[in-house]
Amino acid sequence: xxxxxxxxxxxxxxxxxxxxxxxxxxxxxxxxxxxxxxxxxxxxxxxxxxxxxxxxxxxxxxxxxxxxxxxxxxxxxxxxxxxxxxxxxxxxxxxxxxxxxxxxxxxxxxxxxxxxxxxxxxxxxxxxxxxxxxxxxxxxxxxxxxxxxxxxxxxxxxxxxxxxxxxxxxxxxxxxxxxxxxxxxxxxxxxxxxxxxxxxxxxxxxxxxxxxxxxxxxxxxxxxxxxxxxxxxxxxxxxxxxxxxxxxxxxxxxxxxxxxxxxxxxxxxxxxxxxxxxxxxxxxxxxxxxxxxxxxxxxxxxxxxxxxxxxxxxxxxxxxxxxxxxxxxxxxxxxxxxxxxxxxxxxxxxxxxxxxxxxxxxxxxxxxxxxxxxxxxxxxxxxxxxxxxxxxxxxxxxxxxxxxxxxxxxxxxxxxxxxxxxxxxx
Amino acid sequence: xxxxxxxxxxxxxxxxxxxxxxxxxxxxxxxxxxxxxxxxxxxxxxxxxxxxxxxxxxxxxxxxxxxxxxxxxxxxxxxxxxxxxxxxxxxxxxxxxxxxxxxxxxxxxxxxxxxxxxxxxxxxxxxxxxxxxxxxxxxxxxxxxxxxxxxxxxxxxxxxxxxxxxxxxxxxxxxxxxxxxxxxxxxxxxxxxxxxxxxxxxxxxxxxxxxxxxxxxxxxxxxxxxxxxxxxxxxxxxxxxxxxxxxxxxxxxxxxxxxxxxxxxxxxxxxxxxxxx
Numbered sequence: 001x002x003x004x005x006x007x008x009x010x011x012x013x014x015x016x017x018x019x020x021x022x023x024x025x026x027x028x029x030x031x032x033x034x035x036x037x038x039x040x041x042x043x044x045x046x047x048x049x050x051x052x053x054x055x056x057x058x059x060x061x062x063x064x065x066x067x068x069x070x071x072x073x074x075x076x077x078x079x080x081x082x083x084x085x086x087x088x089x090x091x092x093x094x095x096x097x098x099x100x101x102x103x104x105x106x107x108x109x110x111x112x113x114x115x116x117x118x119x120x121x122x123x124x125x126x127x128x129x130x131x132x133x134x135x136x137x138x139x140x141x142x143x144x145x146x147x148x149x150x151x152x153x154x155x156x157x158x159x160x161x162x163x164x165x166x167x168x169x170x171x172x173x174x175x176x177x178x179x180x181x182x183x184x185x186x187x188x189x190x191x192x193x194x195x196x197x198x199x200x201x202x203x204x205x206x207x208x209x210x211x212x213x214x215x216x217x218x219x220x221x222x223x224x225x226x227x228x229x230x231x232x233x234x235x236x237x238x239x240x241x242x243x244x245x246x247x248x249x250x251x252x253x254x255x256x257x258x259x260x261x262x263x264x265x266x267x268x269x270x271x272x273x274x275x276x277x278x279x280x281x282x283x284x285x286x287x288x289x290x291x292x293x294x295x296x297x298x299x300x301x302x303x304x305x306x307x308x309x310x311x312x313x314x315x316x317x318x319x320x321x322x323x324x325x326x327x328x329x330x331x332x333x334x335x336x337x338x339x340x341x342x343x344x345x346x347x348x349x350x351x352x353x354x355x356x357x358x359x360x361x362x363x364x365x366x367x368x369x370x371x372x373x374x375x376x377x378x379x380x381x382x383x384x385x386x387x388x389x390x391x392x393x394x395x396x397x398x399x400x401x402x403x404x405x406x407x408x409x410x411x412x413x414x415x416x417x418x419x420x421x422x423x424x425x426x
Numbered sequence: 427x428x429x430x431x432x433x434x435x436x437x438x439x440x441x442x443x444x445x446x447x448x449x450x451x452x453x454x455x456x457x458x459x460x461x462x463x464x465x466x467x468x469x470x471x472x473x474x475x476x477x478x479x480x481x482x483x484x485x486x487x488x489x490x491x492x493x494x495x496x497x498x499x500x501x502x503x504x505x506x507x508x509x510x511x512x513x514x515x516x517x518x519x520x521x522x523x524x525x526x527x528x529x530x531x532x533x534x535x536x537x538x539x540x541x542x543x544x545x546x547x548x549x550x551x552x553x554x555x556x557x558x559x560x561x562x563x564x565x566x567x568x569x570x571x572x573x574x575x576x577x578x579x580x581x582x583x584x585x586x587x588x589x590x591x592x593x594x595x596x597x598x599x600x601x602x603x604x605x606x607x608x609x610x611x612x613x614x615x616x617x618x619x620x621x622x623x624x625x626x627x628x629x630x631x632x633x634x635x636x637x638x639x640x641x642x643x644x645x646x647x648x649x650x651x652x653x654x655x656x657x658x659x660x661x662x663x664x665x666x667x668x669x670x671x672x673x674x675x676x677x678x679x680x681x682x683x684x685x686x687x688x689x690x691x692x693x694x695x696x697x698x699x700x701x702x703x
Binding site: 033037039040041044065066067069070071072075076078079080082083084085087093194252253254257258259261262264271274277280281282283284 | 463464466467468469470471485489548549552553556561562636637640641644645646649653656657658659660661662663664665666667
């Protein structure tokens, strides 16, 4: 008797759980689904509050907050697009948009967005979401790569502290990390689990572009002198000077933090948003500060892939979705989102907010770098993901570990890399 | 005698080492769940948290609807397990007793079907479910889990059926029992440990499954536990480690409880079957 009773209960529960949600088509009210990738507590709160505020003031257009996740977002969106079930408003990163934009899954936003929002965000940021002739996302949050430093250590070593106005040059950075090293301690720990984007984005400071578009519109890889400045610095720090920890070359940013707090490394190049983890995890009294990344011939320039908001091409309510994006990205709201994610807003008005110019948690250092952030070099290169995974990642990893020479690195990036890119450009 | 004792001690040491190896991730997960952010950032991690805290559990429950997600997972996993065994049991019986070309081909197909990666089937599957209006419903998800676990469940049960002596079924036939009656009254009770093991397999597979649930369920209230767990992970793999560990620990509890409750009966039944065969 008992097994039958349990079976009946389970089936009842299952059926109860399977009943679908209601539709609001009878009321004439529009419902937009907004899939957000916000994940930190403060960021999720800011997003949900903004959705609530919108819903309170727009009774005819209800926005439903859907929690997405950075993990697997590409596959999830691709499936949703193919099945015609994509969310109306999509949060993603600009380097994930190219395939969706070229695939016709995203709406061209040029005629949907108000002039206010268009002029609020600088052209260099719009360039990160422009594919072909269309604009397929609104870039709204971005973060520079900075040096997070053990302030006491630097003070004790009596080195010049760089500022955005007077940053270290790459040779000076190498010299300082050499001075800070010894007795099992290192001047820098490079977390290079993903070596390609870090290298390419920082190489812009030395004028390195790597990808060159010819007159025929085709992109080829040229790893010339300007592209070699940053990789050579990292390689020499790890293998010649021994001023960079060799063990962190395969680690992620979070993995290097315990060693940083434990006094093994003086500096770690990290994304600006890592400050939140540092604030949470650093031992009491640990004195840290944010320094700008070293500068080269092109100053502090570095590549970024901002977080974006897009509209699905299949959405029947693109106009309303664009209005919601405009609301979400009003300057004061953009600041709330930026503070929640510990990142920088792209909007020029938002960037002026006093909240982003405080010395607390070194917001002001990051904000001062915003004008130097440009589109990541690989942003619009078709075939880049394959080039990165099959050619560049192993080649950079081997070079940084000292297994291959700079000449071999160049040969692999160019010879093998151009074969991959050519397949995408026939 | 001494050599035999030494060998036995060696076996126990090897077994202990294996158990430690298996238990390490779970123990580390539990340890992490009770550590403060500052302890998580320590260069010298400890097994026992120096200042144990429940803050991670509080934060995990505050930030995500874990209980609701666990209920969704339970419904999906329970439904998938029940339906899978109900379908697989008679199929397994036919495949085990009728050694025809078709049965052999079906067995081969079962093996081959296990090699398909998720991403290969997800888009056609999505479209089929959409036409059936089963996207964003636990019923659709259960259907997918049943289809996904059925081949392996079938494969497992065929082995159990073969361990039941056919003479018992022949005796039932002589006594006038039909095929269905024979299956229900004679074979199924002897298959009980196998059915339980198969149901467990289907349950655990569905309980842990992430990708189908991520893609098929849209409404936040319907998301399952593995999907909700990813909400603690940010871009480039950065994670809110404490709450993630706390939530992941809670997610492993049902499997642990179910296994610990039935493992004695399961093992006993399996051994009994082994003696009979």
